[in-house]
Amino acid sequence: MNDVTVPQADPLRAIAERVSALPAEKRKLFLAQLDAKGISAQRLPIVPVSRDAALPLSYAQRRLWLLWQLEPEGTAYHITGGLRLTGRLDEAALQAALDGLVARHEALRTSFGTDAEGGPVQHILAPAPLPLDRADLSALPEDQRQARLDDLSAQEVRRPFDLAAGPLLRATLVRLAADEQVLLLTLHHIIADGWSMDLLVADVAALYDGHRLGRPAPAAAEIQYADYAVWQRQLMEAGEGERQLAAWTEMLGAEQPVLELSADRPRPSEPSGRGDTVAFDLPDDLAAALRSLAQRQGATLFMVLLAGFSLLLRRLGGQDDLRIGVPVANRQRQDVEAVIGCFVNTQVLPIQVDGRVSFEALLTAVRGTALQAQAHQALPFEQLVEALNPERSLDRNP
Secondary structure, three states: OOOOOOOOOOHHHHHHHHHHHOOHHHHHHHHHHHHHOOOOHHHOOOOOOOOOOOEOOOHHHHHHHHHHHHOOOOOOOEEEEEEEEEOOOOHHHHHHHHHHHHHHOHHHHEEEEEOOOOOEEEEEOOOOOOOEEEEEOOOOOHHHHHHHHHHHHHHHHHOOOOOOOOOOEEEEEEEEEOOEEEEEEEEEHHHOOHHHHHHHHHHHHHHHHHHHOOOOOOOOOOOOHHHHHHHHHHHHHHHHHHHHHHHHHHHHOOOOOOOOOOOOOOOOOOOOOOOOOOOOOOOHHHHHHHHHHHHHOOOOHHHHHHHHHHHHHHHHHOOOEEEEEEEEOOOOOHHHOOOOOOOOEEEEEEEEOOOOOOHHHHHHHHHHHHHHHHOOOOOOHHHHHHHHOOOOOOOOOO
């Protein structure tokens, strides 16, 4: 292969398009030559790929697809959100907004089949109207409506999705009163994440207002989730995965201790998926003190709370060497900030808690670990698990 010549004028997109068209073996060599010239593959923009051939899943999607294969009726990876609508509702505008949403974001009209070898592939369907189910609770006494709304939301979450057939987005309009309605949205995690839900709600609101005002719907973004999935695989297979894995294995070491906490009942042999969220508010003065401490130490509030949580785990379990799993948005690139899809990744942070040192010293160590993890957040969690090969058990998250 000839040496890489880097154009002087706006080279990165042209290089990215060339890289995307290369076979895997030549792509790795090409990117190695770029790296030798000081151009990291991470700097290359994501470019649109052809929709004519079968499209691969991202690593996060493949993980969720495998879990669905094991438990097709499972609901642990369903996401739900609600949009409360007050005043007179224009139902035609709402339907147009939902249809426009699905047209703008390919992930919302994607299903997941298999290729000739039985591996998963993405199928992006043509835009089509999104069915809008309806429920009317306005005849109920006012003090019963919220409880019934919560029941409806829970029922939606418990309805399984068929990843092969789709659709993987459901919408239900719940009427609470003449001037109050709630739009319930339920999605499978394989097409969205928490960040996506904020994008989704903002898009529905903008498209609804636009339809009522007679504005044309904005065009779909050039980059869609399938483009990211292809880019991610090309990046990891071209050597970035090896570099990131080397950093993580050095950070975590050879031994991965299992946290043992005293519990009031035996650990089940398999996880049930049942759980709860306990929300609480910190007093204003305590929250201000924590932010002040973070600022003095050059840390974030997350780092302060993680250090405190580590101390709590040490007290409850009596272990100094901890591994704490942390979900991250994994959207460090500007070109995917407005893309709906499953970008979230899991990091495993190694934290040593020495009861003889100050909290400030622990926070400094936690800060260093968190920064190093963020610098290598693109490594898919399952690749780390495969490389470290910890002792596996169905009753524990790896």
